[in-house]
Amino acid sequence: MFPQQKQYDVVIVGGGLAGLVAAVTAREQKLTTLVLEKGRTMGGDGNYVEGAMGVDSYLQKQANIQIDPTELLRDELAYSHYEASAPHLRQFIKASGQIIDWLHSLGVAFSQVGPQGKSWPTIHTFAGGGHAAVTKLYQVARAAGAEFVTSMSAQKLLLTDGHIAGVVIKNEATGQTRDLHTAHVILATGGYVDNPELIKQRTPFSRRLLSVSDGKSTGDGMQLAWGVGAQHYQMGAIQYGGGAIYDRVQPPYVHMASQVAAAATQEAILWVNERGERFTNEDVNDNMCHAGSAILTQSRVFSILDQAAVDHLTNVGLYKEVGNSPVSPEKFDHLQTELDQTLASHAKYLVQADSLDELAQKLTLDQLPQTVARYNELTAAGTDRDFGKQAAYLTPVTTGPFYAVELGVGMACALGGLRVDETNAVLNDYGYPVPGLYAAGNDAAGMLVGDTYAVTLPGSTAGYAAFSGRNAVLSLSRENLATAVD
Template sequence: MTRTVSKDGTLSRRQFVAGASVFALSMMTGCAPTAASPSEARMTPGTYSASANGLFGPYTIEVDVSEDAILDVRVVDTHESQYLGQRAQSTIAENVVKHQSLEVDSITGATMTTSTMKDAIRDALTQAGASKKMFDEDATTPAPANVAGDIEDFNPDIIVVGAGITGLTAALTAADRGAKVLILDHNKHFGGSTMYSGGYCAAAGGDTLPSYGYETDPDEFFAWFMDGDETTFRPELSYVAAYNSGPALDMLTKYGAKWIEGGPIGEDVGAHANAASTENATKDVDYFAAYVISHEQRGLSIFEDTAPSIQEFVEKGQMAYLLNTKATELIVNAEGQVTGVRVENGAEYEAPATILSCGGYCANDEMLSKLYARWARSGSASSIGNMFDAAVKVGAVLHDMDFCRTDGGTLPVLEGNGQAVMREIKYKTPGLVWLNTDGVRFWKEGSKVDRAYFDTERNTVYCVANKALLESDDLLYYGNYATYVTDSGNEELERLAEEGKVVFKGDTVEEAAEKAGLDPKVVAEQIERYNGFCKAGVDEDFGKEADALIALEEGPFYIFETIPNIKNTYGGLVIDDGARVLDAQNRPIVGLYAAGETAGNYNIVRPTASYYGGNLHRGCTFGYTAAMSAAKDFGL
């Protein structure tokens, strides 16, 4: 292996050691809580409140104190996301009380929430009379001092590029087979986009699902995948997705992943459109697959749970990982075989097999700008598409790179492309009317959303509603839908309407249209025509279902300017059923494998097969498959 050398010519271990800090996540052990020193100034006992601006809006906390101790910290009002932001708030609050210190571990992936929570708690303590030195004892968890083995002496059998769910499963599977594994990731922590998810993972077969009472059938799972237009997906990959899913889930379970019961997946259950996990916990339905949920209902805990196993492999000298290390090129020998990876600082790492599991390109503005005029992003900022060009240079082929998996309804409250989704409307709400930039209805609302936003001019859709529709449902989210935090009183919606930049309100539809910069006459004619379809019960233009034909007759009217937000990328490297990367002649490129979004997750099953736990299912299943193939191909 080529050495990583620092400026003074000696081996640099900084990046290597930095990787160990991922395993300190949420392991906040430390001394038992003690009261402040008697020499410190006393506080006035009571309850104190403070406010802070979080990622998606302001929130308020309350802190109970005695003369010399923090008794409780509560979040009383918040707009932060349920999966990550609110959990971070709760964790910080719990550990400040536990350790009687504000110097507690930050939460990976929730840096802003961590910082603002500490500031708000400090504000409340200051109100109580605490001095600056009170509650400042360091209670952070130190990263492990080192990892076993020296990187210059570590000669891996397999290099895994990317440390999300796909890379994690690949690494554990390869190590389980006895291979020596080097993991590279450009982030400073493990997790990739999975750490922001709810931790749902689907499968069929294997040993894990039966332990939760699910008797599944990979044959039927495969048949369900195949029930569609085969020109839109790869049947041989659907087969792998069905039959390797159980063993892949078992691999994560074997090395520490903890789950709770999720629900079944069948013809009428388990699909996003008609299922809720808590309601599908019973088995009294016909199903062929099932999903489980990470025990803390967040993707990050999968990495926390498996961290001890990773560390054990490291200490045994069978695994190493380099974080803050961006792979940029593939190394090829004279026979055209991939023999390793070159990283951004020029260092080279060699191995017989390289698995690319480094995500898609939803955070690569250069690539996206070739496809979209306007977009926001709710996908992972770590999906930078850094290895697509590298793979193409060694002969790989890309597929389905023409557009991305998107949600609609994003209000562009922040200027510029690629911004985080700060506000989103329920753009599939029955009764909403979609207009293009000409003010003309152009689509069956709620259908094929990614294509609707991709095809329309400037990727902009104007959604029309009225007061009655707003009163029938909470239409606005803080952040995107995955935060599960809505503007229940429409206060934020009305504020945005008063601001008049992305939400436009008028007593008449013409007035709202004029404020939105649309032709008032054209918009009024479109709404009148649509209302006629509602009365007749038949949408003659686009075939919208009768129960979704809700007339917009009485004002006030609201027009929302919306753009797409990029969640995942459809396209990627062409692979075979063993996750081997193929060239233009459909021949495997020896030594190169790809899985997860890097291999175009969404060509694996028919596009209409939407089901709970699908992303993690496809990621871990093909990470497992790639590692098994590499081990077989090289006799590991």
């Protein structure tokens, strides 16, 4: 069904977290508001986020968590190699706590605040997960009078004298199109993680990149903006979820709760490449994006486990706390069962052998026996002189049978593609706004990062989605007021 009207104060393209926040804010500003969602359901990848970043929120004040915003800014700029926009990141940090408080005032519930692994204590965990948060925002926006249409995509932005004048929309069920009139469009389409051609520009090993997105983040927003002269900008940052089972048959989400996957990636006893050579310190997986980058330096990667490790993880407990996985029990009590079932199914990503020589032969990992011998030597010495793995995580590989799990890299999102200013207005190649066009969420989040997602600032994707969606509307609303005064 097409929208009820032909003209709106603001049209929001995308019904994820950023788009929903923009819709609520637009109705607070008394703007006639339409949200276009090309899928059949709302929330996008916001349904799967854990929480939102904030500094100086009500929860942090209750917990007496104090963060120096200038120190945080300096740390994140260094992490990005100063590719992040300092003014933009500074503004986000400054407003982030207020955004958390505002969401809380709307009825979005948070269960706790703190760090994730070795990070700043900034993630405000959504009670009930991201789905509960986006459901509440959708309810608030609809009750306030925002209009939503599903299975409706934006095909083209329309300009009059260089200013946004409308958008061509398409009914995905019937193929029919229609022109809508609006002076303001906010692009909130979720980035480009589900667009293989755009991902291929980022890495030569894109075949081993596995999207765990909702499938709708195909770069629509950036391509709409590029069509009206927006700058191609900062497409280097993909949020890697560390290693993931490289299954050529089943989609990656099938393995998200797998104890085999968690053992092979999070415990990371020994990783080898296509020649059977060790190539990194496996505790790199403490930073999931660094782990993803390390895996992609090799043509193929296998995680090696022995039976002693499987027995320990199954019956005793974990070697290290699981930090970047949906699976976080005290021990992997189903690990042996999962391994047996997977082997019985003849899945290509898992290979078992009674000896290291046999495992090497099955997978053509010529150097595997020598690699394991060297690794066990380092483990016995208690010092990884080769790559610097923490001594506490040095676990020998000695007892057959032996297992090899092939790894790819999971991708939660891809950030950027558009350059925006501190109002979230989209900029052209000369650094000036395309009048009336704004971007929020992952479409604009390249402003915050370098070539690696900011794992050190947990909750930043969701936090920025909320901040930028609200910031865009407040900015265009001020523009409207200024125009009225003039």
